[in-house]
Amino acid sequence: MSDFLATVAEEQRARVAALRSRRRELAGHAKSLGRTPLDLAAALRSAGAGGAVAIIAEVKRRSPAAGELGAITDPGALALQYAVGGAAAISVLTEGPHFHGSLDDLSRVRDCVRLPVLRKDFIVDELQLLEALAYGADAALLIAELFEDAVLAGLVRAVRDLGLSPLVEAHEPEALDRAIASGATIIGINQRDLRTLELDRGTVARLAGHVPADRVLVAESGVAVPADVRALPPRVDAVLVGSALVRAAEARALVRDLADARRAEVSS
Numbered sequence: 001m002s003d004f005l006a007t008v009a010e011e012q013r014a015r016v017a018a019l020r021s022r023r024r025e026l027a028g029h030a031k032s033l034g035r036t037p038l039d040l041a042a043a044l045r046s047a048g049a050g051g052a053v054a055i056i057a058e059v060k061r062r063s064p065a066a067g068e069l070g071a072i073t074d075p076g077a078l079a080l081q082y083a084v085g086g087a088a089a090i091s092v093l094t095e096g097p098h099f100h101g102s103l104d105d106l107s108r109v110r111d112c113v114r115l116p117v118l119r120k121d122f123i124v125d126e127l128q129l130l131e132a133l134a135y136g137a138d139a140a141l142l143i144a145e146l147f148e149d150a151v152l153a154g155l156v157r158a159v160r161d162l163g164l165s166p167l168v169e170a171h172e173p174e175a176l177d178r179a180i181a182s183g184a185t186i187i188g189i190n191q192r193d194l195r196t197l198e199l200d201r202g203t204v205a206r207l208a209g210h211v212p213a214d215r216v217l218v219a220e221s222g223v224a225v226p227a228d229v230r231a232l233p234p235r236v237d238a239v240l241v242g243s244a245l246v247r248a249a250e251a252r253a254l255v256r257d258l259a260d261a262r263r264a265e266v267s268s
Contacts, residue, residue: 004064005194008098008122009146016125023127030134030162037138038116040089040165041185044216047088047259048237053229055259056118056218057082057251058091058242059109061100065197068100069246075105076112078251085255089116089139091240103135110136118167122146126158139165144175144182145194156182169220176207180215187211188240192221208235226261 047054059075062068072078079090092109093101101121110117118139119132124146132140140159144152152168159166169188170176179187189211191203204219211217219236223229224244232239241258248254 003195004098004197005122005143005145008095009124011097012095012122012124012128016127019127019131023130026127026130026134030130033134033136035136037133037163037165040116040118040139040167041216043088043116044186044218044238047086048216052259053232053236053261054088054238055082055086055255056089056091056238056240057085057087057245057255058093058120058240059101059105060091060093060242060246061105062098063243064098065192065199066243069243072105072246074108076108078246079109079113079117081252082245082255083113083115085252086259087115087255088238089118091118091120091141091242092137093242094119094121103131106132106135106137116165123155126155129155129159129162129164133162133164137164139167139186141188142166142168142182142184143194144168144170144179145172147178149178149181152178153182156184167218169218170207171203173207173210176210180211184215186216186218188218188220190220204236205233208233211235223258226257229258229261 044054092106093099094103094106095101116138119137120141156166166184167186168179168184169190170179171190171193189204189207192199201222216237218238220240223239223241245251
């Protein structure tokens, strides 16, 4: 069986090698933006106050597990619909070969919304963090399964040194321990195994209790309708939703329904 995560990580390392000549250009571009990145953790905590669940709504063109999700003619316009619906933050999948995303998608979203924007990709090198900053990201995703403890902790520091927020995700229990040990404030539990692409909807329920109370906990994958939100452990602060929103006839309405789901549960 092929290991999807290892395959994509190797592709990214080859891409980074070709990117090194652009380091000075990227640094200059990032400086020219003249903006202070927004605080993702603060936005999620604020949106998740009072028993609500914060929604990280994702601009995602394709899924290797599900294929094409829908034509996104304007990622900025889609992100704006998410924002109007009550999203706390926007995630943009920028990986090209397998997800059909791009940094241009990230830049366009940045131009259209005033929410924290997360670059979601298979980051293997600090240069990709500089790239994220240069294209307007406020936060960057790191996948714990890709790194040993010291390397992961170093990348978390590198994210913060650029003024960005690190979101460190894991699927496996051992990787979750590394994510927590990295010192990241925002911890994601991905219910999809990125090695096999199999979805296990019980992953968050099994692992949520291991995440310290002072961290923001994000549930990833497997959330499509309000009932999925209500089924999550109360420990969950936020959910990251992509495929269901891109496929929805009314993305704004679905964001609102997802954001209201835990409020309904708490008030009943």
